Amino acid sequence: MMQTRTLTTLNTSRTPQMIFWGVRWSALIYLSVLIALPLIVISVEGLRGGIWSFWDSITRPAALSAIFISVWTAALMTVINMIMGTLTAYVLVQYRFPGKRWLDSLIDLPFAIPTLVTGVMLILLYGPQTPIGGWIEDQFGMRIVFSSPGIVLALLFLGYPFVIRAVQPVLASLDIHQQEAAYTLGASSWLTFRRIVFPAILPAMITGGLLSFARALGEFGSIVIVSGNIPMRSQTAAVYIYGQVESGNLAAASSVSLVLMAIALLTTLLVDYLARRRTAHA
Amino acid sequence: MRKFVLIGLVLSYAGVLLLAPMLALVINLLEYGLDTIWAAITTPEALLALRLSLILALCSVMINTVMGVLIAWVLVRHQFWGKRFFNAVVDLPFVVSPVIVGYVLIVLFGRQGWLSGFPVQLAFSTAGMLLVTVFVSLPFVIREVMPVLAAITPEQEEAAFTLGASHTLTFRRILLPILWPSILYGIVLTLARSLGEFGAAAVAGGGVQGVTETATIYVYRALQDRNDVGAYSIAVILGLMAVGILILMNWLRPQEGKKHVD
Numbered sequence: 350m351m352q353t354r355t356l357t358t359l360n361t362s363r364t365p366q367m368i369f370w371g372v373r374w375s376a377l378i379y380l381s382v383l384i385a386l387p388l389i390v391i392s393v394e395g396l397r398g399g400i401w402s403f404w405d406s407i408t409r410p411a412a413l414s415a416i417f418i419s420v421w422t423a424a425l426m427t428v429i430n431m432i433m434g435t436l437t438a439y440v441l442v443q444y445r446f447p448g449k450r451w452l453d454s455l456i457d458l459p460f461a462i463p464t465l466v467t468g469v470m471l472i473l474l475y476g477p478q479t480p481i482g483g484w485i486e487d488q489f490g491m492r493i494v495f496s497s498p499g500i501v502l503a504l505l506f507l508g509y510p511f512v513i514r515a516v517q518p519v520l521a522s523l524d525i526h527q528q529e530a531a532y533t534l535g536a537s538s539w540l541t542f543r544r545i546v547f548p549a550i551l552p553a554m555i556t557g558g559l560l561s562f563a564r565a566l567g568e569f570g571s572i573v574i575v576s577g578n579i580p581m582r583s584q585t586a587a588v589y590i591y592g593q594v595e596s597g598n599l600a601a602a603s604s605v606s607l608v609l610m611a612i613a614l615l616t617t618l619l620v621d622y623l624a625r626r627r628t629a630h631a
Numbered sequence: 632m633r634k635f636v637l638i639g640l641v642l643s644y645a646g647v648l649l650l651a652p653m654l655a656l657v658i659n660l661l662e663y664g665l666d667t668i669w670a671a672i673t674t675p676e677a678l679l680a681l682r683l684s685l686i687l688a689l690c691s692v693m694i695n696t697v698m699g700v701l702i703a704w705v706l707v708r709h710q711f712w713g714k715r716f717f718n719a720v721v722d723l724p725f726v727v728s729p730v731i732v733g734y735v736l737i738v739l740f741g742r743q744g745w746l747s748g749f750p751v752q753l754a755f756s757t758a759g760m761l762l763v764t765v766f767v768s769l770p771f772v773i774r775e776v777m778p779v780l781a782a783i784t785p786e787q788e789e790a791a792f793t794l795g796a797s798h799t800l801t802f803r804r805i806l807l808p809i810l811w812p813s814i815l816y817g818i819v820l821t822l823a824r825s826l827g828e829f830g831a832a833a834v835a836g837g838g839v840q841g842v843t844e845t846a847t848i849y850v851y852r853a854l855q856d857r858n859d860v861g862a863y864s865i866a867v868i869l870g871l872m873a874v875g876i877l878i879l880m881n882w883l884r885p886q887e888g889k890k891h892v893d
Contacts, residue, residue: 365798376705377717379698383766384720387727387735390745394738433644440641444634452642454881458649460820461880462873463827465847469854469866470652473659506648538633560726567728569830570847574854587728587830594734594834603738606731613726621719 388610395607398600406604414581415589416608422497422585423565426504431558434512435550441513442520456510467506468574471499495577500585503571508561515557519550552627556620563616567609653870660863671860672868679841680849681868683757687832687845688825691764695821699772700814706773707780724769732763733834755837760845763831768824772817779813780806816883823876827869 396403406412441453459467475482475493482493493499523546531541569587576583578592586609593602660668671677706718724732739746740753753759783806791801829847836843838852846865853862 368798372701373705373709373711376698376702377711380702380717380721383769384723386739387723387732387766390735390738391731433641436637437641437645440637444638446638448642452645454877455645455649457877457880458873461823461827461876463829463847463869465827465829465850466656466866466869466873467652469850469862470656470870473863474652474655479655506652509645509648563726567726567731569728569730570827573830574851587730590728590734591730591830591834594730594737599738602734606728606734609728610731613728614723617722617726618719620722 388614391603391606391610394599394603397603402600403604403607406601407608409601411580411584412589412601412605415584415586416605418497418500418584419566419586419609420612422500422504423562426501426508426565427558427562429501429505430508430561431512431554434509434557435516435554437509438513438516438520438550439546442517456513459507459510464503464507464568464570465574467503468571471503471506471571471575475499475502494575495579496583497576499575499577500572500583503575504565504568507568507571508565511561511564512554512557515553515560516550519553520546523549552623556623559616559620559623563613563620566612566616656863656866656870660860660867663860663863667860668864671858671864674861676841676844677849677861677865680844680846680865683844684826684846687757687761687764687828688822690761691768691825692818692821694765695768695772696814696818699769699817699821700776700810703773703776703780707777721773722770724766729763729767729828729830730834732766733831736763736831736835754835755839755843757836757843760832760836760843763835764825764828767828767831768821771820771824772814775813775817775820776810779810783809812883816880819876819879819883823873826872826876 407416437452437456441449472494473479475485477483477486477492477494486492491498493502527545528541531545532538536544567587568585569591572585573588573591576585576588578584578588580589584592586605590602590605590609593599593605663671702721706714706721736759737754738744740749740759741747742754744754751758753762787805788801791805796804827847828845829851832843832845833848833851836845836848838844838848840852844852846869850862850865850869853859853865
């Protein structure tokens with residue numbers, strides 16, 4: 350009896366230490382390896398031939414245009430998404446209407462559905478042989494699928510929840526008294542929104558927008574279906590990298606990967622910095 | 632008046648953006664008739680692809696749940712040098728292009744790769760596909776668990792310790808019940824991301840029919856081969872799984888909301 354008791358006390362005093370260090374090191378090593386490997390591999394491979402060969406491969410017309418298309422489609426999506434996402438979050442928080450719960454759940458659909466399936470759905474809705482796609486082409490002479498509008502549309506689908514889910518909680522926690530005070534003092538609802546609500550939700554809008562931008566920049570599954578992969582016209586950077594890997598042109602794949610990854614990393618760090626600044630001020 | 636304009640605008644935007652494409656897919660598929668669809672789903676390649684997707688997703692969920700809770704624990708509870716940096720880069724898998732993730736695996740473990748002497752074949756194999764799937768869905772459990780863990784006050788744990796409970800018992804009886812809803816929500820997100828992964832798995836696995844072909848890769852190849860029924864029917868199955876996941880997410884989220892109110 351006496352002996353077992355001393356044994357257990359010994360055990361409880363030593364195992365926590367071991368568990369503590371075991372947990373810490375397994376978590377940190379696992380995380381470092383997983384995060385660092387891609388960064389190291391792409392940096393080394395991208396700069397393997399020296400800075401000039403890196404420069405040459407990213408300034409080749411097809412590569413340059415792919416990076417450019419990725420950036421402008423993602424940026425356009427981000428702007429639309431920040432407006433429509435904020436509006437959606439506003440409507441969801443402020444108003445009661447039939448179907449509100451449905452809308453609120455539907456918004457997460459892009460998180461749940463495989464992006465490749467999104468691409469398939471979009472070509473079936475807007476493809477040149479479909480009623481809607483054909484009509485738009487006849488009326489406006491504009492192709493949606495196999496062209497850049499299709500890319501923007503796929504990215505809008507993908508990015509829709511980001512701004513909403515960032516803005517929604519902030520809107521819900523806003524002090525209603527401030528808005529009421531503004532009304533009482535004779536401010537119009539637009540003025541109230543601009544001067545009271547907007548400044549409060551702007552950081553969340555930017556965070557959500559930046560996250561959707563970073564996510565959109567690397568998007569592959571939906572775009573490879575929707576864009577038709579026409580070099581210089583509808584080929585994004587991720588699709589370009591895929592093509593170069595498939596054809597064994599690894600130097601070109603690595604260089605464009607390095608550019609894409611650098612932008613993604615900078616965006617993540619910026620989001621983190623903004624979040625930190627916000628909590629520091631609050 | 633303004634209210635109805637805004638609601639109408641948002642509902643039509645969400646309808647056109649999210650619902651219309653889903654309807655288009657379902658309508659296009661149903662034109663083939665149920666027999667053809669059933670035949671397309673039950674081809675051996677389609678079934679193998681679905682099976683591989685499910686296996687990869689389940690394994691990825693298991694690994695990411697265990698490691699995710701562990702990492703969240705260390706990032707919240709431990710103090711160490713570089714903690715801020717680790718905290719910032721956890722989201723990286725979320726924004727790195729999946730194509731790049733698959734490519735990195737090939738550069739590392741391919742025939743002339745950096746680590747080509749590695750005993751397990753990872754390039755162009757299901758093991759490698761699992762690795763990239765785990766990578767792309769790494770942040771979800773961590774990001775769901777961290778805020779909940781950070782909000783727990785030490786009283787309950789201290790009480791448990793004082794009453795003589797061991798660390799494992801305290802974790803199991805005090806912390807796990809509090810963390811469970813957020814873990815579950817993270818699991819559902821991980822499951823969705825893993826099931827839907829395409830770019831990374833396609834590059835890392837090489838998309839060999841019947842061997843390293845997941846459901847999404849099957850849809851892509853079926854489209855290339857002009858096997859439209861095959862592509863649409865598996866796409867609808869993936870879509871149905873997504874709807875199921877959406878219902879789960881929705882069912883799990885209110886509990887989280889309630890907790891914030893308390």
